[in-house]
Amino acid sequence: MHYYESDDLKKFADVGRFRKELMNKFFSYYNKVVGEDGALTKREKALIALAVAHAKRCPYCIDAYTTGCLEAGANPDQMTEAVHVAAAMDAGITLVHGVQMNNVLDKVGA
Amino acid sequence: MSNATLELINKATNSHEDDRKYNFGKILSESQIATNPRSIETLQLNVTKLCNQACLHCHVDASPKRTEHMDLRTIDRCLEILAEYDEIKNVDITGGAPELNPHFDYLVREAKKLNKHVMSRHNLTVTFDGNPVTGESKAYLPEFYAEHQVEVISSLPYYQEYFTDKQRGRGVFNKSIDSLKLLNAQGYGEEGTGLQLNLVYNPAGAFLPADQATLEKDFKKELLQNFGIQFNNLFVITNMPIHRFKDQLKRRGGYEEYLDKLVTAFNPSAAEGIMCRFLISVSYDGRIFDCDFNQMLDMQVKNGKLSTVFNFNYDDLLTRKIFFASHCFGCTAGAGSSCGGETA
Numbered sequence: 001m002h003y004y005e006s007d008d009l010k011k012f013a014d015v016g017r018f019r020k021e022l023m024n025k026f027f028s029y030y031n032k033v034v035g036e037d038g039a040l041t042k043r044e045k046a047l048i049a050l051a052v053a054h055a056k057r058c059p060y061c062i063d064a065y066t067t068g069c070l071e072a073g074a075n076p077d078q079m080t081e082a083v084h085v086a087a088a089m090d091a092g093i094t095l096v097h098g099v100q101m102n103n104v105l106d107k108v109g110a
Numbered sequence: 111m112s113n114a115t116l117e118l119i120n121k122a123t124n125s126h127e128d129d130r131k132y133n134f135g136k137i138l139s140e141s142q143i144a145t146n147p148r149s150i151e152t153l154q155l156n157v158t159k160l161c162n163q164a165c166l167h168c169h170v171d172a173s174p175k176r177t178e179h180m181d182l183r184t185i186d187r188c189l190e191i192l193a194e195y196d197e198i199k200n201v202d203i204t205g206g207a208p209e210l211n212p213h214f215d216y217l218v219r220e221a222k223k224l225n226k227h228v229m230s231r232h233n234l235t236v237t238f239d240g241n242p243v244t245g246e247s248k249a250y251l252p253e254f255y256a257e258h259q260v261e262v263i264s265s266l267p268y269y270q271e272y273f274t275d276k277q278r279g280r281g282v283f284n285k286s287i288d289s290l291k292l293l294n295a296q297g298y299g300e301e302g303t304g305l306q307l308n309l310v311y312n313p314a315g316a317f318l319p320a321d322q323a324t325l326e327k328d329f330k331k332e333l334l335q336n337f338g339i340q341f342n343n344l345f346v347i348t349n350m351p352i353h354r355f356k357d358q359l360k361r362r363g364g365y366e367e368y369l370d371k372l373v374t375a376f377n378p379s380a381a382e383g384i385m386c387r388f389l390i391s392v393s394y395d396g397r398i399f400d401c402d403f404n405q406m407l408d409m410q411v412k413n414g415k416l417s418t419v420f421n422f423n424y425d426d427l428l429t430r431k432i433f434f435a436s437h438c439f440g441c442t443a444g445a446g447s448s449c450g451g452e453t454a
Contacts (some may be wrong), residue, residue, distance in 0.1 A: 013258055041324075043320070043324070067317050070313065070315070070317045070320075071313075071317050071318050071319070071320055072320050073320030073321070073328060075268065075270060075272070075273065075323050076272065077270075106394075
């Protein structure tokens, strides 16, 4: 048994077992943001969600948004580019902290 | 008992279990949706199972190895029916690759003489591949179609090579593009010519299709920009969980998940417009079915007696009870799915 089971995603709504009204507010917000065309299309939103799913390393979201992207008409080239955007951002975020390191190097005169 | 008999019994048992678990009739009655036949506007003729391709999702299981063809006697009987009933406006010729039936050209010419709208489910590559059995060339097809003003409806799973070849075989995308260019050269897809060229998208896997209007826009932009190709409409259809696609789902362990997805996406307004209310489907041997999918599952229309073109009765067929089963969820998921695309 793995800690993450893909079937467990179906139990997501059960998180509202207590304080259901909070979960309802979340789902209403979530569906409005992700599930509708707006200034961004549903496909663009699905690609962003896929990138975020990888950046945050959420297996449930990767499952859901791989299919979600396909069902929004995206293709594997676009999806892979979205994952690269997440990876490039991750690398950039790590590297930009090198500025902090340099600041300290300067401060200690190294 | 032979292994083949046992396999047939197992298949039938599994299919009944599916129908109980995924009960389409129950959902329809709970949603109070009318499902009676409305008209027979279209006579869909499956004239052969022979095909130059063997696509992964083909619900007909068509391939170069198939031998079933509609014979001339049956074709003539279908033409008699078309002549007799003005209500039947369209002839939708499908297969396999319908052009591989030796009487295909005759059928098209005669149906046009009857002033019927003729549609051909043309797979594009047959123009270059020809007949896989006899080697007969089919290079005349673009000109033939234009001369007889046939509406050409062609599968192109995607505007890129990857998804198309994955589903339809290596090299199919490039050949399809060349074939589309030949159709364009005849005036197909060009405004004002009246020559309709419609493409069909279906997902390259176990997922639902995207919105038809959005995909059509993408296809038009990409095909024009990259290949200079024009077409009229894109029909978006859902993969039907029967035959080859069902076997593939079962092998990958995703059959139940796919059926669950279709059931969850059930859309009552798509169900109102299901195609079986407006057409009948005829098999190569003249038997009558509610649709091409029921035909492939051998669910022949029975209205007192088993219906064929040889005992065809228009009014009787309008009183028939359409046969539904678990695969029908494929026609009612999301925006719906039919031979003409979305139904909602």
